[in-house]
């Protein structure tokens with residue numbers, strides 16, 4: 001513990017964001033570069049090292065939070081980096097993108113304000129890269145075993161890095177033209193600048209991981225052939241089937257899935273030309289209430305949409321933990337993302353969200369294009385439209401961000417490998433990440449269903465440990481989660 005009274009004397013302070021009018025004019029990250037450094041040691045000192053670190057348990061990676069808090073409060077950045085990277089392959093991603101269930105479980109949060117764990121993690125991660133602490137770790141000797149990882153999101157990358165470092169010759173197959181999964185083509189640059197991803201991929205290449213892009217396994221390359229070429233296969237193909245909104249008018253032009261819209265916007269930022277779907281000058285309605293919807297909002301604002309509204313079928317959550325969501329669970333509370341902050345500031349403090357709003361139908365302009373969204377208040381519980389509450393919002397662009405149903409049924413992987421599916425349509429696996437097919441393992445959203453980056457990394461690490469044991473009979477790799485583990489929510 002840095003300072004036994006720091007939690008009493010130092011208030012919680014967060015990273016500063018750039019001013020809204022500046023940041024919506026570009027795609028750079030919304031936070032001020034290096035803004036954490038002057039405050040972070042004092043923030044780390046707020047950790048009470050409370051003896052039973054619930055924060056550590058709430059983190060799927062089992063990050064050693066009190067340990068690195070003490071090291072940061074003493075400004076021992078090298079040791080802090082070593083402790084952080086011992087449990088997390090990619091803290092520069094989680095430090096920016098994780099919803100931080102650890103902070104909900106911080107003992108200080110029982111009756112005060114949690115330690116800014118996520119910001120401390122980020123400060124260590126960025127400092128490690130700047131100071132050269134985060135060096136490639138090629139294996140001392142090769143095992144002579146080969147592994148193919150299919151999919152290059154956080155689960156596939158974490159599995160590949162662990163397996164390469166353990167000495168197995170590992171190749172990542174990705175159907176997109178660039179590596180990164182949703183870190184690349186889902187999450188916009190204003191939340192994760194892509195040079196951070198490229199830097200990590202370069203490190204992995206230096207360690208020995210090989211990457212093959214533009215290959216859809218199951219169609220362009222048969223999965224059973226791939227299995228026969230390698231000693232083991234890890235499927236980390238994500239849960240990419242978008243949920244639909246089957247209401248009248250869905251076929252109208254101008255209505256798109258969020259994952260048709262966001263990848264094009266991200267590609268445009270990467271220099272691949274103008275996006276075919278743009279919000280510029282349009283009135284936009286986003287249907288959905290999660291991270292994907294917030295990313296559509298921030299993207300539409302930067303593309304200079306004329307107006308943006310968001311429809312969330314759930315009632316507005318409370319500002320603070322409600323009864324039934326006691327500490328240390330990660331509660332459902334009213335959150336203002338950076339995108340919502342931007343929309344509110346541009347609209348004179350009006351929140352772009354309408355809560356308890358259900359979409360009844362889409363209306364066309366007579367030329368086959370969407371003109372308006374017809375919505376109604378959703379009844380509590382049934383979510384059915386409350387009679388007499390219908391109204392319309394004009395819209396030339398509608399984005400559906402309703403979540404993801406599971407891995408794609410038509411990819412060929414299931415048939416070619418003979419995989420089973422679980423009750424939710426995800427790839428079935430046992431407690432050791434193994435499918436029923438010899439040498440084939442599943443990690444990340446493809447097995448767990450739509451989840452979070454921190455879970456994907458934890459699953460990638462754990463699946464790598466299972467593969468290592470399968471190939472060599474034992475393993476020293478850490479396995480922080482089992483497929484049956486679930487987040488601490490009420």
Ligand SMILES: Cc1cc2nc3c(=O)[nH]c(=O)nc-3n(C[C@H](O)[C@H](O)[C@H](O)COP(=O)(O)OP(=O)(O)OC[C@H]3O[C@@H](n4cnc5c(N)ncnc54)[C@H](O)[C@@H]3O)c2cc1C
Pocket residue numbers: 097098099150151152153154155156173174175176180181182183186187215216217218236237238239240262291292295411443444445446450451452453454456
């Ligand atoms: C817009 C958006 C924003 C999000 N924001 C956050 C956030 O802020 N914080 C957070 O924690 N989580 C967030 N998430 C969720 C998070 O991104 C996912 O849980 C995580 O990326 C899952 O990792 P994964 O490796 O399992 O799969 P993915 O990241 O989906 O990667 C799967 C990869 O497999 C590839 N693939 C699929 N099929 C094949 C095939 N047949 N052959 C070869 N390659 C294939 C895909 O192209 C993709 O690159 C967000 C999700 C979205 C969509």
Ligand code: SF4
Pocket residue numbers: 058059060061063065094095098099100101102103117118121454
């Ligand atoms: S990865 Fe997420 S849950 Fe774990 S310590 Fe970092 S912010 Fe907290």
